[in-house]
Amino acid sequence: MNANRALKILYLAAEVVPFAKTGGLADVAGSLPKAVQALGHDIRVAMPRYGPIDKGKFKLKEVLPPFPVPLDERTEPASILEASLGEVPVYFVENENYYDREGIYMYPDDAERFIFLCRAALEMLKKMGWQPDIIHSNDWHTAIIPNWLKTIYSQDPFFERTATVYTIHNLAYKGIFGHRVLEVAGIDEYAFPYHPEMVDMNQVMDFMARGIFYADVINTVSESYSREILTPELGEGLDPILRDRRDRLFGILNGIDYEVYNPATDKYIASKFDIHRLERKLENKLALQREARLSPEPARPLVGIISRLTDQKGFDILSQVIDPLIDNLGLHFVLLGTGEERYHETFRALEERRPQETEIFLTFNAPLAQRIYAGSDIFLMPSRFEPCGLGQMIAMRYGSVPVVRSTGGLADTVQDFDPRTGQGNGFSFEPYNSMALYTALTRAVENYKHQSTWRTLMLRGMTADFSWQASARKYVDLYYRALAIKAGERKPKEYEPLSRGSGEEG
Numbered sequence: 001m002n003a004n005r006a007l008k009i010l011y012l013a014a015e016v017v018p019f020a021k022t023g024g025l026a027d028v029a030g031s032l033p034k035a036v037q038a039l040g041h042d043i044r045v046a047m048p049r050y051g052p053i054d055k056g057k058f059k060l061k062e063v064l065p066p067f068p069v070p071l072d073e074r075t076e077p078a079s080i081l082e083a084s085l086g087e088v089p090v091y092f093v094e095n096e097n098y099y100d101r102e103g104i105y106m107y108p109d110d111a112e113r114f115i116f117l118c119r120a121a122l123e124m125l126k127k128m129g130w131q132p133d134i135i136h137s138n139d140w141h142t143a144i145i146p147n148w149l150k151t152i153y154s155q156d157p158f159f160e161r162t163a164t165v166y167t168i169h170n171l172a173y174k175g176i177f178g179h180r181v182l183e184v185a186g187i188d189e190y191a192f193p194y195h196p197e198m199v200d201m202n203q204v205m206d207f208m209a210r211g212i213f214y215a216d217v218i219n220t221v222s223e224s225y226s227r228e229i230l231t232p233e234l235g236e237g238l239d240p241i242l243r244d245r246r247d248r249l250f251g252i253l254n255g256i257d258y259e260v261y262n263p264a265t266d267k268y269i270a271s272k273f274d275i276h277r278l279e280r281k282l283e284n285k286l287a288l289q290r291e292a293r294l295s296p297e298p299a300r301p302l303v304g305i306i307s308r309l310t311d312q313k314g315f316d317i318l319s320q321v322i323d324p325l326i327d328n329l330g331l332h333f334v335l336l337g338t339g340e341e342r343y344h345e346t347f348r349a350l351e352e353r354r355p356q357e358t359e360i361f362l363t364f365n366a367p368l369a370q371r372i373y374a375g376s377d378i379f380l381m382p383s384r385f386e387p388c389g390l391g392q393m394i395a396m397r398y399g400s401v402p403v404v405r406s407t408g409g410l411a412d413t414v415q416d417f418d419p420r421t422g423q424g425n426g427f428s429f430e431p432y433n434s435m436a437l438y439t440a441l442t443r444a445v446e447n448y449k450h451q452s453t454w455r456t457l458m459l460r461g462m463t464a465d466f467s468w469q470a471s472a473r474k475y476v477d478l479y480y481r482a483l484a485i486k487a488g489e490r491k492p493k494e495y496e497p498l499s500r501g502s503g504e505e506g
Helices: 024-038 110-128 144-149 180-184 207-214 223-228 239-244 278-291 315-329 341-353 366-375 391-397 408-413 434-448 451-463 468-486
Strands: 008-012 042-048 061-071 074-085 088-094 134-138 163-168 217-220 249-251 302-306 332-336 358-361 378-381 401-405 427-429
Touching: 008 024, 008 110, 024 042, 024 074, 024 088, 024 134, 024 468, 042 110, 061 110, 074 110, 088 110, 110 144, 110 180, 134 144, 134 468, 144 163, 144 207, 163 207, 163 468, 207 239, 217 223, 217 468, 223 249, 223 408, 278 302, 278 366, 278 451, 302 366, 315 332, 315 341, 315 434, 332 366, 341 358, 366 391, 378 391, 378 434, 391 401, 391 408, 391 451, 401 408, 401 434, 401 451, 427 434, 434 451
Parallel strands: 008 042, 008 134, 042 088, 134 163, 163 217, 217 249, 302 332, 302 378, 332 358, 378 401, 401 427
Antiparallel strands: 061 074, 074 088
16 A cells, blocks of 8 residues: 555535535645645536526536436535635535525425535546545535445446545534434445444434444544544444444544635725734734724723534623623623524623624624634634534634633633643633633633733634645545555554544554
């Protein structure tokens, strides 16, 4: 096995920036392939051509006319359009019936829609004669691929040497459907091994479980999360199978796109700045205060949050202490995001009670998000669990000091500041309760009063390397490892270093 040869990789995702986005998966899918290609590999992306994806804007061109795709006992037509992501080819699976809709998810036939995507992608490869070394699937939407390559495509010589890598971005979204979906996918005749600690997988379609069981290699988007999901607390009912496959489970931290998130070139912020012009960050704070209809006060600590409004993100514990935090710490508080209606109501009421100190933007607005990163002093992420998290990395890039709960990717990127040693780049807490959150934010505000300390924390975050380059190299190592496993080789030390889900070094 030549671990230095260039690889051919098909990267499958349900959403990819800039074409379609609802969450962090799209950011990863829009950045990682470019970084892998920069390392000398032929990586290509496949996704659906949703209705809102403008063919003219993205210069989509048809590369394969309609061809039949097997689905249950029938076929559906797919045509393939192509655009580019930088220099990376992106193939769009087009089918009017499944994808010519305004949204991406939350349709009754979602299982069938993404089964079709995956089957069309495999058939596309054969028609193009482009034989990948690796097929890299992401989350439940494309988890059926490893299952198929070990079952209905197992005797197909075209995929004989193709290995699979499966990335779990968030284990909570498993993709569970009824037995009928097993028939649609054509795998109802292939028995899923019985596991005494799990639901009978032959009675339901659990896409995530099948990706985990059949992939040659599995990874999560941070090292800590790869260990946390081995526990019943965060394993979402899949921890037994994850523990069984822990020798193939790794954690690789996501990166962020340094071309998009760069305060020195960001066209959306009031004043461009960098580590040599750090004083200009203040202009962004004052501009954000004005935009948020708050009084422009340079010395008042401004706390920003950009998030989905759900329990996972810590809004249950934050809502319990937000009033005393504002009262006792003298905060300005700016929130951007949407989510559960009860949290919409909670924070609308907060804004009505405290219009002089808070502004709540119940929407998603990417330019505004970047202005919050640039203008906030403190960036808050009190998540109950966080597979990776990008917000804390982007915030540090913009000189906003993170306050986080120490879990998943937050634990891997934010080290709690210790005033005795001077070590750390933010503030963190471990117990998931409102008092622990209150204490961590209080410590942050107390240190904010000391300009030299705070400047050190800002610079530490701004100079950290959260780019995709290091992560891309680890993914390439993972690809070689998957090929070795596929070929029946057992040479783990040849592909060091990676972090196993067991917590050991790989």
